[in-house]
Amino acid sequence: QVQLVQSGAEVKKPGASVKVSCKxxxxxxxxYDINWVRQxxxxxxxxxxxxxxxxxxxxxxxxxxxxxxxxxxxxxxxxYMELSSLRSEDTAVYYCARGQDTAMGTWGQGTLVTVSS
Amino acid sequence: xxxxxxxxxxxxxxxxxxxITCGGNNIGSKSVHWYQQKPGQAPVLVVYDDSDRxxxxxxxxxxxxxxxxxxxxxxxxxxxxEADYYCQVWDSSSDxxxxxxGGGTKLTVL
Numbered sequence: 001q002v003q004l005v006q007s008g009a010e011v012k013k014p015g016a017s018v019k020v021s022c023k024x025x026x027x028x029x030x031x032y033d034i035n036w037v038r039q040x041x042x043x044x045x046x047x048x049x050x051x052x053x054x055x056x057x058x059x060x061x062x063x064x065x066x067x068x069x070x071x072x073x074x075x076x077x078x079x080y081m082e083l084s085s086l087r088s089e090d091t092a093v094y095y096c097a098r099g100q101d102t103a104m105g106t107w108g109q110g111t112l113v114t115v116s117s
Numbered sequence: 118x119x120x121x122x123x124x125x126x127x128x129x130x131x132x133x134x135x136x137i138t139c140g141g142n143n144i145g146s147k148s149v150h151w152y153q154q155k156p157g158q159a160p161v162l163v164v165y166d167d168s169d170r171x172x173x174x175x176x177x178x179x180x181x182x183x184x185x186x187x188x189x190x191x192x193x194x195x196x197x198x199e200a201d202y203y204c205q206v207w208d209s210s211s212d213x214x215x216x217x218x219g220g221g222t223k224l225t226v227l
Contacts, residue, residue: 103205
């Protein structure tokens with residue numbers, strides 16, 4: 001079955017960077033976009049951007065331009081999201097989700113990133 | 118920037134019908150997707166392209182979209198339907214296409 005498995009929880013200090021991985025299985029990794037969405041505790045969903053695993057093309061939400069980088073390693077069917085210059089407001093659960101046209105059909109389990117001094 | 122507006126909460130008794138709205142300017146011209154999220158879990162797609170259901174989603178979940186309002190309808194509501202629901206569109210109207218989520222609606226089953 002289609003599955004996205006994300007890396008484990010992270011604790012980072014303000015100003016640091018975090019890199020979250022998302023390993024795909026059960027389908028051809030390069031055939032579907034990967035989106036990244038985050039959710040702060042008690043808040044709604046916030047889209048961060050997308051990546052085409054075949055071409056490597058990306059599109060980022062304006063809020064995160066300059067701070068987020070989405071990459072992939074096709075040999076191991078894994079997508080990555082790196083967020084830099086972390087601040088306390090970046091504390092959230094980060095999800096990867098497989099694109100289904102303009103929807104998101106399958107989601108990873110989420111990765112908690114805590115930013116604290 | 119395109120905005121999607123959802124009511125913060127909707128309450129319904131078991132067996133009744135819940136309707137969750139998602140308002141946006143001329144949203145009827147866009148494809149609307151709906152997600153269900155239960156506490157501590159990742160979102161699950163329950164309706165896509167306005168009214169289609171992924172495999173495994175009960176027929177009790179349906180959607181419609183016209184004018185300035187899209188609606189997720191849950192018939193014969195069950196206790197297990199209690200969750201947060203989010204609508205989502207792809208906004209290609211600007212020079213910076215992006216995904217937009219509604220603020221979410223908490224469905225309470227009385």
